[in-house]
Amino acid sequence: MTQPVLKIRNLSKRFPVGGGRVVHAVNCVDLSIMPGETLGMVGESGSGKSTLGRVILRLLEPSEGSIEFDGQDITQLPKGQIRRLRRDMQMVFQDPWSALNPRMRIRDLIAEPIKLHVDLSRSERDDRTEDLARRVNLGSTYLNRYPANLSGGQLQRACIARAIATDPKLIVLDEPTSSLDLSVRAGILELLAEIREETKAAMLFISHDLGTVRMISDRIAVLYLGEVVEQGQTEALFETPAHPYTQALLSAHLPADPAFKVSRLVLEGEVPSPIALPTGCKFHTRCPVAIARCAREVPQAIQVPSGQQAGCLRIPNGGNIIERKEDV
């Protein structure tokens, strides 16, 4: 059996917010990504998706738990050694306008990771930069321009070129398409799929957009209040969501077919504050099928018949399925 590229165990990240209070951004997350696999991570805003992505790359220090990258425990690795590892783990950010230094030319921005990690002569580096630009379909005329001269889609292509410049084993994509126009989004997704084929890099695709995630991911993890409530193969998860939260999330997603009868499960209330987490199952405050036990007991992730793992106390007796009301 091949070794996972990334394996995180019991990972938590807490931010102190003064007055002794603590934001629990990520809570006891277990995940693993196999080489070449794309794991989609979905959740509402504030569910800790981006924080998790950053903790995985050690851009933020984890509060608890362990991160194993390519067989090596990097949780406690000193900064200097992490820097060398960054060659193998790259990140694409949500907002391409702010993720690129406005004072540097696109050429220099793309060449930067190569400069840092690969020992190449200047002309070889230039060749490689132009090759990278071609691979992300960015015209070479743009290379001498500054980020302010490019459109969002072009900038995101430049960011992707930067991320694949050193042939990383893992790329964390933090909502790479959510700040882009719909028309540009499709192009970027196609590009990502192509790059995955070419480089065989594992990807962690963070998004709140289910349609996007479904298109690109092999597996999906659903995050709620910094906790993975359900994870499994994309199709299984979309066909037979086990956790009530996943069911609600999926029902909020509009299918492409206008004839499809939508029956919405609208969740009551707001997402609880990550400062004062609910006891027991974190979802019980908004869960339509919650029972008294849910407020006391923390559910363990269990395997459901369709293959995915979900953390819900009501799965064993089948009470986890929310009954859908017919829409008027």
Next chain:
Amino acid sequence: MTDSDISAKPSSQWYDIWMQFRSHKGALIGGIVFILIIAAVSLGPLLWPYDPTYIDIRARNQTPNWAHPFGTDQLGRDTLARMMAGGQTSIAVGLTAMLLALVVGSFIGVLAGFFKRLDNLLMRMTDLFLALPLLPILLVMMLLFREVLNNAFGPEKGIFILITVSIGITSWMPTARIVRGDVLALKEREFVLAARSIGTSNTRLILRHILPNVMSPIMVSATLGIANAIITESALSFLGLGFPPDFPTWGRLLNDATDYLQQYPERVFWPGLAISLTVLSVNYLGDGLRDALDPRIRSR
């Protein structure tokens, strides 16, 4: 942006900067005036027959005439010659002191903004320097180091070093504060995190990503710094702490002239005009340079 824009031959960076600079009329005029002033004070003495220290007691207190276009002073020294010689010193002091203050200020500002651990220490030090009364410090420095530097470098060079260093190390604080604030804001920008995520070291991060982005406030500090240094130097001269009395600077000319303000008001006018013109042209120059160096403004 239009298509023709994109297909146009990619121009070099310096060409772009020059084009943007040229489009800023004030900066262009400022730059030309500053170059003219520098040319006048550095080349003028070679062409002008009078020596700035030559005393012609028969020609004293002359109003402007053909032989002495700016007039003469109470000892009969030619004011134009003194203006040119004084300009050399004043501009040299201004530029050097500004550079020194800029380097110290930017260094401390970047360190304080970038490294959280150093922030408190460095900023309290900055506050301390700001709280120190400037003139007594300069007085003490002059007393302590004047002789030493005189012996080491000769009277003129010695006092020049002393004055520029004194002005430099007592005027870096505003720059440090402004730069620190900007660095703090920049640090939160995603491209800094992005640079970290590709494995950029701190040194490289500061040099390649932080410093180029704090150029604007540094530029503004620089232009204000020159003015400040020229004025501080004249204040020092006035107190007898600066250059020796027979050694002309714009500040000294100005202070000499104040004694005769009622009889010969035009004597205040020349050095005053020279100082104002220099400061103004440098300000415009800095303004234009700041815009020209910013690709975001350039692309408009």
